[in-house]
Amino acid sequence: MRIFAIGDVHGCSTALRRLDSELRFRSSDKVIMLGDYVDRGPDSKGVVDYLLELQLRCQLVSLRGNHEIMMLRAREDRTALTEWLGCGGDATLDSYHCQTSADIPDSHWQFLTSTVAYHETETDFFVHANAYPDYDLADQPDYMLFWEFFGDPSPHHSGRRMICGHTSQKSGVPKDVGHAVCIDTHAFGGGWLTCLETRTGLYWQANQQGQIRANQLR
DSSP states (O other): OOEEEEOOOTTOHHHHHHHHHHHOOOTTOEEEEOSOOSSSSSOHHHHHHHHHHHTTTSEEEEBOOHHHHHHHHHHHOHHHHHHHIIIIIHHHHHHTTOSSGGGSOHHHHHHHHHOBSEEEOSSEEEESSOOOTTSOGGGOOHHHHHTOOOSSOOOOTTOOEEEEOOSOOTTSSOEEOSSEEEOOOOGGGTSOEEEEETTTOEEEEEOTTSOEEEEEOO
């Protein structure tokens, strides 16, 4: 089994499709999406459409990011709607060619509500944003899992490596501190969408121009 983690997509469907065309995800692969599928970039609808298709042909694990949280809240609360629109939700509505969240397909809302807070493998754990080193994942507060920036994290007491997104690495290079790796590489802002093969440390990056490159964690 190959195990991949993919960083914050933020509506960059072209980059996501390019990674898939390069790596050809298949039924034996586990693909862990680190959240923030929507907002800011040009094609949030296309990203969710593609993930719905992808989950039929690989073992897809879709984590929840803070932008999914904002979008879900905006569906129910007008104040939250204003906040979401100011954080990139306007681009999401544009991608659906609609004025309100009521026009977003039910299947997309079902996907968003099905996203999970974290995922664990034998050697790694996966969260959107961060985790307290002394807390089990089930006991982490939402603020850490979805909102806290990467900073200088301490090793987790489980001994597992943390793989996360959320904190944009504008250099385009994943931030690897050994016991933790951040793979949000600013896809929506002219950077790259990163896909890390967790067992080998190899990673592939695609951008919205359809370019692809590969490297290895150091």
